[in-house]
Amino acid sequence: METAFITVKYGVGLDVGKQTFYACVSAIDQTQRVKIKAVHSFANSPKGIAEFIRWAGHHCKGENLSVHYLMEATGIYYEQLALALHSRQEHVSVILPQKANYYIKALGIKTKTDGVDAQGLATMACQQRLDFWKPISEAMYKLRQLTRQHTQLQELKMQLHNQLLALEAGMYHSGEVRKQMMKMIEQIDRQLAECVKLIEKAIAENPDWQRKVKQICQIKGVGILTIANLITETNQFSLFENQRQLVSYSGYDVVENQSGKRVGKTHISKRGNARIRRALHMSALQVVRISTKTI
Known part of the structure; x- marks a missing residue:
């Protein structure tokens, strides 16, 4: 029964x-x-x-x-x-x-x-026993909007730059179109500079963020934009219990393809927050440049 x-x-x-x-x-x-x-x-x-x-x-x-x-x-x-x-x-x-x-x-x-x-x-x-969710603060949320806006402006500038190169490489090209594209790139540069100032201002107004940024910026190749992207995309790492979860969330976890005697290609999954990967990738390139110059 x-x-x-x-x-x-x-x-x-x-x-x-x-x-x-x-x-x-x-x-x-x-x-x-x-x-x-x-x-x-x-x-x-x-x-x-x-x-x-x-x-x-x-x-x-x-x-x-x-x-x-x-x-x-x-x-x-x-x-x-x-x-x-x-x-x-x-x-x-x-x-x-x-x-x-x-x-x-x-x-x-x-x-x-x-x-x-x-x-x-x-x-x-x-x-399952799951932890309580805590909402992101208003200040953090606005900072994240600024960092994402900065990233989108950079991507838009790169697209326009590539279009400009394609225009100049053609058999013929319009001077008027080139002039318009140059004005658009100049406008984006001004907006990027404004974004950076607003990000720096937001961090300066928060003593906790300012202290952390000052400490982490001592690492060569790591700047204020990288740190701002990391803390906003992870809500100051509150979503994670350990570094493995952070690595997985960022898409940096290693995927192996091996069975018996067959050994496939090992690569990172790239299944995660692309904004974190982008920020860390640019910092890693900067560290490589600095290390190369000091050799």
Whole structure:
């Protein structure tokens, strides 16, 4: 005879996209059995989030029961939902996508849909003890916007520079077009300089950041922009428990391809935050230049 299912904990998995998010409510009993209670999609907007909170409250009922919300750190689309739950003092956790993918695969789930991902996250929320999510501070968030803007301007300048080279290498080229492109590059240079000043100002106004930047800048090849990118993209490394997680998040983890006598190519995964890799790559090149000159 099957024993009665007595809920001891609720897990709410949230698969968040740009316009919508899927929510799944699951429950676990004292024998560690997990049961799916409900699955529904909502608009990723203030109105949709309010509807979700009411919906979750309807399905998560009982006295002295804990409810754990879990979502992935994908882009920025999860932030409003996570902040809304955090402001209500709910137990909300945000994990790296790779960790969620490995867990869902371990459950034997092969189907890949938003609803299925939400169910996998709900099961994980029930079975795992996960840390509370802490929102990034407003000052850190604004600094991250500045560092990302600086990176985007650099990429745009490089594109225009390559287009200018292609224009000049052609059989004929328009002087008017070249003049316009040069003006665009000059404007981007002014915006880049302004970005750097704003980044330096933001760091100077924060004593903790200023102290850390001053210490780390003693490393040859590492400048204020590199440090600003690192601390903003990792929220001062609060997402990580050890250096291996940071290496994996940055896409610097080594992937080996070897089986028996066959030895394939070993390379880094590049599955992670490309902005961190870019910042560290430029610093590494600078260190190589400095080391070469001193030889």
